[in-house]
Amino acid sequence: MDSPDTDWAGVRLHVVTGKGGTGKTTVAAALALALASGGRKVLLVEVEGRQGIAQIFDLPPLPYEERKIAVAPSGGDVFALSIDPEAAMLEYMEMFYGMRSAGRALTKMGIVDFATTVAPGFRDVLVTGKTTEAVRRRGRNGRRIYDAVVLDAPPTGRIARFLNVTQEVAGLAKVGPIKNHSELVNNVVKSPETAVHFVTLLEEMPVQETLDGIAELRAAGLPAGGIFVNMVRESLLPQAALDTAVKGRFDAGELVLGLKAAGVADGAEATAMAEALAEEVVEHAHRTELEKAERASLAEAGLKSYELPLLADGVDLAGLYELAESMRTQGAA
Amino acid sequence: MKKPATLDIDAILDDQGTRIIVCCGAGGVGKTTTAAALGLRAAERGRCVVVLTVDPARRLAQSMGLTELDNTPRLVSSPEGGGQLFAMMLDMKRTFDEIIEAHADPERARQILSNPFYQSLSSSFSGTQEYMAMEKLGQLRRSDEWDLIIVDTPPSRNALDFLDAPERLGRFLDGRFIRLLTAPAKAGGRSAFRLLNAGFGLMAGAMTKLLGAQVIKDLQTFVSALDAVFGGFRQRAEMTYQLLQAPGTAFLVVAAPERDAMREASYFVERLAEERMPLAGLVVNRVHVSPAPALSAARSAAAAEDLESRGEHELTAAVLRLHAGRMQLTARESREQEHFASAHPTVPVVQVRAMSEDVHDLTGLRQIGDLLATA
Ligand SMILES: Nc1ncnc2c1ncn2[C@@H]1O[C@H](COP(=O)(O)OP(=O)(O)OP(=O)(O)O)[C@@H](O)[C@H]1O
Ligand SMILES: Nc1ncnc2c1ncn2[C@@H]1O[C@H](COP(=O)(O)OP(=O)(O)O)[C@@H](O)[C@H]1O
Ligand SMILES: [Mg+2]
Ligand SMILES: [Mg+2]
DSSP: OOOTTSTTTTOOEEEEEESTTSSHHHHHHHHHHHHHTTTOEEEEEEOSSSOHHHHHTTOSOOOSSOEEEEEOTTSOEEEEEEOOHHHHHHHHHHHHHOOHHHHHHHHHTTHHHHHHHHOHHHHHHHHHHHHHHHHHOBOTTSSBSOSEEEEEOOOHHHHHHHHOHHHHHHTTOSSSHHHHHHHHHHHHHTSTTEEEEEEEOSSHHHHHHHHHHHHHHHHTTOOEEEEEEEEEOOOOSOHHHHHHHHTTOOOTHHHHHHHHHTTSOOHHHHHHHHHHHHHHHHHHHHHHHHHHHHHHHHHTTOOOEEEEEOOTTOOOHHHHHHHHHHHHHTTOO | OOOOOBOOHHHHHHOTTOOEEEEEESTTSSHHHHHHHHHHHHHHTTOEEEEEESSOOHHHHHHTTOOSOOSSOEEEEOOTTSOEEEEEEOOHHHHHHHHHHHHSOHHHHHHHHHOHHHHHHHHHOTTHHHHHHHHHHHHHHHHTOOSEEEEEOOOOSSTTHHHHHHHHHHHHHHSHHHHHHHHHHHTTTHHHHHHHHTTHHHHHHHHHHHHOHHHHHHHHHHHHHHHHHHHHHHHHHHHHHHHHHSTTEEEEEEEOSSHHHHHHHHHHHHHHHHTTOOEEEEEEEEEOOOSOTTSOHHHHHHHHHHHHHHTOOHHHHHHHHHHHHHHHHHHHHHHHHHHHHHHSTTSOEEEEEOOSSOOOSHHHHHHHHHHHHOO
C-alpha cells in the first residue's frame, strides 16, 4: 500500500519540528491526514501535554490512549495519542518488569517530576520510546499496525537533543535498563525509516533557526527530511510590477486611471490615493524580495521543500484538509 | 470605546528613579528588539545603560558586537551627552557555575560541577535560563555600575517562567523523591529505617531496576551536595524577587497584535498584578498600517471586482486586492487590541508598526526607539 511516487515513501516516522509558533502542530496534523488518505492508517503523536491536537481537531482533551480522531480524504484513518511521560513510565515498568504498583509508588514520590526537572533526557527517552514502539508495532499478520507515525515534536532548539537520546542518556546512565531502552529508540530514529521535517516561515529568524537545526541534526547523524514553508502569502501582483516597484520606479499614473475607471476616486483625490497605494505596492515588493532571499537561503540546505498557503481565516478543520491536499499535490505525501 | 492612555516611554527612560526595565511577552513578538531599542534610546538620552539579552537574532547580536557569549557587559556605544550603552548575552551555564562556586567550598563545588546530573540540570532544565536571567539581573543591580538595567526575558512557553523558576527549583529540591534519596545520609540512618517500614525496599528495588545502581549513586551525591548550597540559592532568588517588586522597576509587556500573543499579554498583566510587580504598560509591536486608510477593504474589493469583470485595468485591480487584504489585516489587528483594552482599560499602550525589514543594526533600533516614544 506504499505509494512509491511520494517523496517519503519508505518513511514510517515523520518528526515535525520548527521554531515556536511557526505551525508545527498544524503541519503535523495536516501531514497525518495527507499520509492517511487513500486508505492508510496513521498515528499522530504529541508529546508536550499541551493538547494541541485536540484543539486543532476541535475535540475534548485526548487521554493517553490511541484513538481515531479523523477520516482522511478518500478513506484512511488518523489516530492520535497524547503521550504523558508519567503514564509512559508506568507502562514501561509494567511491560518490562511487571511492576505496576512500584511504578505507581514512584510516580507518587514525584519521580517523573524529578526526571523532567533534572534530567530531561530520561523523560525524552520515555516519550520517544513510546513513539518508536508504535512505529515498530506489528499486528498478528506480521504487518505494521501503522503505515506511518507523525510526531509533533519539540521546537528546533531542542530537537537534536530530544532525538539523540542515547547521547543524552549516556552521561547519566552508562549501563542499565534506560541505556538499553535508549538504544532501541536510536535504532529507529537513525534509520532511513525516519525523517525530521522543519516548519518555517519566510522570515529571517525562523529560517536561520531551520538552517542551524538542519546542521545540528546532520552533525548528530540524524536524518533531515523536508522543509515546510508555512503561511505563504500568494503574490497578487505581476512580477514585472514588483520589479519596477523594488527599483523605486513604480508609476502611480496607471493607478490614477484605474481608480477613476472604477469610480473609486476622482481628480486630486484619485492622485493622492494612487500615490498612497503605490507606496503600499513598494512595501509589498520589498517584502516579496526579502522572502525570495529567505527562499534562496533555505534552498542551500539541499532538502525538498513544500509551500503551504496562509489561510486567511486561520486554521479550522476545513483548513487542515486544504493544507493536507496541498501537501499531496506537492508530493510530500 | 475609550482609547487607552498612551504609554510615555521617554518619561520612563528619563526618570532617574527607573533602575530596571523588564521586557516580557510571548516568543517572537519583539522583546529582544524592544529591550535593545530602549537601551539605545536611554543611552542617547544620557543614561548609563546595560541591556541583558537572552537570544538576540544573529545579525542584531553582531551589530552590537555581541559575538561572544562571555557573560560580561560590553560597551556598544557612547553617544554624545554622556550616556553609555552596554550589552551582554546571557550564558546560563556559566552563571549557574558561578553561583555554585560562590556558595560551596571548593571541594564541594568541584563535586557538583563534575556531576552528570548537574551538567544536565545546568544546561537543559527548562527553567534554568529564566532563573539565570534573574540571577544575572541581581548581580548587575548589586554591582551598581549602571543606572539603568534593561532585561530581555527568554522565549518561555510559560509566560512568567522567569518568576516561577526559582520556586520550581526549590520545590524540586524539597520534593519527596529527593528527600527519599537524601534521607539515609542526612538523618544518620534513622529516617531510612522509617522509610524501610514504608516500603523503601520495594521502592529502592524498583528505582534500581529503572535507573540502574550507578545512577542512583550519582543522584544521591548530587542532591546532597546541591542541598547544602541551596539555602544560598533561595536567599538570592528572594532578593531578586523583591528587586522586581521595588518602585524602581518597570515591566513592559510586549505583544504582537495577534490573538495568541494578545492573550498571553493579558495573562502577563494579570500575573504581574497578582505578584504586585509594577507594570508600566503594553507595547504592541509589528502593527500593520496602510498608507491609504481611507479606502476600506470592502470598497477596495468591490472596485477590484468591478474592474476584473470588465476586464480593464488589471494592475489597478490587483493593487486594490492587495490593499483590501492589508485593510482586512489592520481591522483584525485593531479588534485584537480593542479586546485587550476593554479587558484592561487602565493599562497604557504604545504601538510600533511593522517595519518592512528585520531590525539588525543600531539605525534600525534607533528607528524602533523613535516609534516607541512618539506614538
Ligand atoms: N497555513 C496557516 N495559515 C494560517 N494560520 C496558520 C497556518 N499555520 C498555522 N497557523 C496558525 O498559527 C498559529 C501557530 O500554529 P501552531 O500552533 O501549529 O504552531 P506550533 O509551531 O505548533 O506552535 P508551538 O511552538 O506553540 O507549539 C496557530 O494559531 C495556527 O492556527
Ligand atoms: N517592529 C518590527 N518590525 C519588523 N520586524 C521586527 C519588529 N520587531 C521585531 N522584528 C523582528 O522580529 C524578529 C523577532 O524579534 P525578537 O525581538 O527577537 O523577538 P523575541 O525576543 O520576542 O523573541 C526579529 O527578526 C526582529 O528583527
Ligand atoms: Mg504546537
Ligand atoms: Mg528574544
